[in-house]
Amino acid sequence: MPPPVRRIALGRDPHVAAPRASSNGELPMSPAIAAKARASRPPVSAKVRERMLIDSVSLAYGENWVVRNVSLPVRQGEVLALIGASGSGKTTLLRSLNRLTEVTAGAGRSGQITLDGQEIHELEVNDLRRRVSMVFQQPNPFPMSIFDNVAYALAEQRPTGGRRRRRRSAELERAAADALRRAGLYDEVAGDLDRSALRLSGGQQQRLCIARALAAQPEVLLLDEPCSALDPISTATIEELIVNLRESVAIVIVTHNLQQAFRVADHVAFMHLGELVEYGPSAEVFDRPRQQRTRDYVSGAFG
Amino acid sequence: MTAAGGLAQAGENPAIVRPSRERTASWPLADRIGYWLCWATGIGLCLIALAIVLFMFIKGISYLRPSLFLKSPAPSLHQNQSGGFRDPIEGTLIVTAIGILIAGPLGVAIAAWLSEYRRPSWLARSVESAVEMMAGVPSIVLAIFGLLIFSQGFLAFLSQGTAQGALGESFLDAGVVMSILALPLVVASTREALAQLPDRLREASYALGKTRATTIRRVLLPAIRPSIASGVVLGMGRIIGDTAIITILLGVTLKNEPAGSTPVFSTLRGTGSTLTSYVYTNSPAGEGNAHQKAYAAAFVLLMIVLALNALVTRLTGGSELAGDRPRARLISRLWRRPAWTR
Numbered sequence: 001m002p003p004p005v006r007r008i009a010l011g012r013d014p015h016v017a018a019p020r021a022s023s024n025g026e027l028p029m030s031p032a033i034a035a036k037a038r039a040s041r042p043p044v045s046a047k048v049r050e051r052m053l054i055d056s057v058s059l060a061y062g063e064n065w066v067v068r069n070v071s072l073p074v075r076q077g078e079v080l081a082l083i084g085a086s087g088s089g090k091t092t093l094l095r096s097l098n099r100l101t102e103v104t105a106g107a108g109r110s111g112q113i114t115l116d117g118q119e120i121h122e123l124e125v126n127d128l129r130r131r132v133s134m135v136f137q138q139p140n141p142f143p144m145s146i147f148d149n150v151a152y153a154l155a156e157q158r159p160t161g162g163r164r165r166r167r168r169s170a171e172l173e174r175a176a177a178d179a180l181r182r183a184g185l186y187d188e189v190a191g192d193l194d195r196s197a198l199r200l201s202g203g204q205q206q207r208l209c210i211a212r213a214l215a216a217q218p219e220v221l222l223l224d225e226p227c228s229a230l231d232p233i234s235t236a237t238i239e240e241l242i243v244n245l246r247e248s249v250a251i252v253i254v255t256h257n258l259q260q261a262f263r264v265a266d267h268v269a270f271m272h273l274g275e276l277v278e279y280g281p282s283a284e285v286f287d288r289p290r291q292q293r294t295r296d297y298v299s300g301a302f303g
Numbered sequence: 304m305t306a307a308g309g310l311a312q313a314g315e316n317p318a319i320v321r322p323s324r325e326r327t328a329s330w331p332l333a334d335r336i337g338y339w340l341c342w343a344t345g346i347g348l349c350l351i352a353l354a355i356v357l358f359m360f361i362k363g364i365s366y367l368r369p370s371l372f373l374k375s376p377a378p379s380l381h382q383n384q385s386g387g388f389r390d391p392i393e394g395t396l397i398v399t400a401i402g403i404l405i406a407g408p409l410g411v412a413i414a415a416w417l418s419e420y421r422r423p424s425w426l427a428r429s430v431e432s433a434v435e436m437m438a439g440v441p442s443i444v445l446a447i448f449g450l451l452i453f454s455q456g457f458l459a460f461l462s463q464g465t466a467q468g469a470l471g472e473s474f475l476d477a478g479v480v481m482s483i484l485a486l487p488l489v490v491a492s493t494r495e496a497l498a499q500l501p502d503r504l505r506e507a508s509y510a511l512g513k514t515r516a517t518t519i520r521r522v523l524l525p526a527i528r529p530s531i532a533s534g535v536v537l538g539m540g541r542i543i544g545d546t547a548i549i550t551i552l553l554g555v556t557l558k559n560e561p562a563g564s565t566p567v568f569s570t571l572r573g574t575g576s577t578l579t580s581y582v583y584t585n586s587p588a589g590e591g592n593a594h595q596k597a598y599a600a601a602f603v604l605l606m607i608v609l610a611l612n613a614l615v616t617r618l619t620g621g622s623e624l625a626g627d628r629p630r631a632r633l634i635s636r637l638w639r640r641p642a643w644t645r
Contacts (some may be wrong), residue, residue: 126512133511140504
């Protein structure tokens, strides 16, 4: 199998580029502050385990190829960030990991995606989606109570014909509270779990969505620009959460915010027009990009 | 006093300039004529609605007696001996219940399939056309068609008769045909509400490993509960108000006549009448010759339909957030005081 990482030898010493103004026009962050932000996070544990493997995957909607020949590993214990300009295929690649692309008519795929060594097309799709869960760009809690949002994710699919009674028990309550706690929301909502989830603030709603995604104990958590609709404080809370969660679940995050990628990711993959341009440890991709296009993007020349 | 102090003074608001009312003087003549026509028709409609309510109120309330609700109709030429309309009220309730119990679940299911599955698409298009057709068929045509079907011998268990031929007139027969009347209304309101739900709600559920069916049952339908309820209430209004199906498929007997002796089933298989047929037979056009009671019954009918309309407005008009313990919310919606009493 070819190595999933493109390494291109460079003739000269790479220019060190700190991340500058990001695509959404934030002020540039000085490298010192950025380094400090990263230094405060817990170190990557030694026990990094490969969960998913994307092997020369191409994705198409109809005749339109949006992702071409991408190979990447997804490891538990670290955060993988997909960065790139709009239309670079990041979100499509992310959605293909739990076969959510299939919801769109005409979606097709070539190449292999495996979860723990098993091709995901051979898995039952709902089973796959319980193991590879997803959080979306817009917070999308269900119009029901906070508790029911999490309990819904916990409720097992009844096998056809079976008449299993609903687990309306202390066990369910404990599991729901546990999921909320993992998403760092429990203390804020413990008093009113019966209130509508739509009454929560945007940041709380997004954390509820993370709790919901975590409830079924997934192996991989996919985050599609989870903070783009949120304010800076909620963003910081969720970033901290992501970094803390990576021990127990493999995390893939799509983001437009380069500083966010720099803050949360251990590995970064830069995509452009459907191709994987560069993949590597985030410090390398941001500080010593090997490709000119990466250098232009992380320094804010385009995107 | 400083300028800042002047601003901080309480109770003294700065003069506000409001735009003056829009004037039509500068409009083209055609626009002005159209504008006034809109006004005229709007006011005209209000006057007609008001006239109906006022007229029925004055006519009806003067003849309305509590005893009318309790007494069964009796055959008599004298108004004071011809009883009340207890049986017709019961009849209306029974027919409405049967009709909506069939149309409600069926309509929601059809709407969910049309909105969420739609496969194969030729079938979906056919179902759409069929539902539209049902909405457009005059109820007298439905009634005569129903009679054709229900007078077949093998359907005698729904009314009375033998294997050779059935009467084709019973509460069950009328209720089943009535459900066709209510079905398009339930389908339309459910479908519209489902179409308005954002796709991210569906995706969120799929991403949790839920099947399409579970998503519909546990997320989508609960989210549109008020719309389903309003469709059901509209359907009920349609059933309550229909006369043609009753005259042909319910027999329009003076009293509700059970067929057989089984407690509930005999009534359902039997013939009877409803408020609409009662109004018809007792009106100057019918043969019952009890005009005053017709007015009283018509007034009751009007009140029931108006109450249902108010219920629809209340169910759909609320802007409260969905999700706070649905049952409590529904009840609070029904009992919420109108804005003008607060």
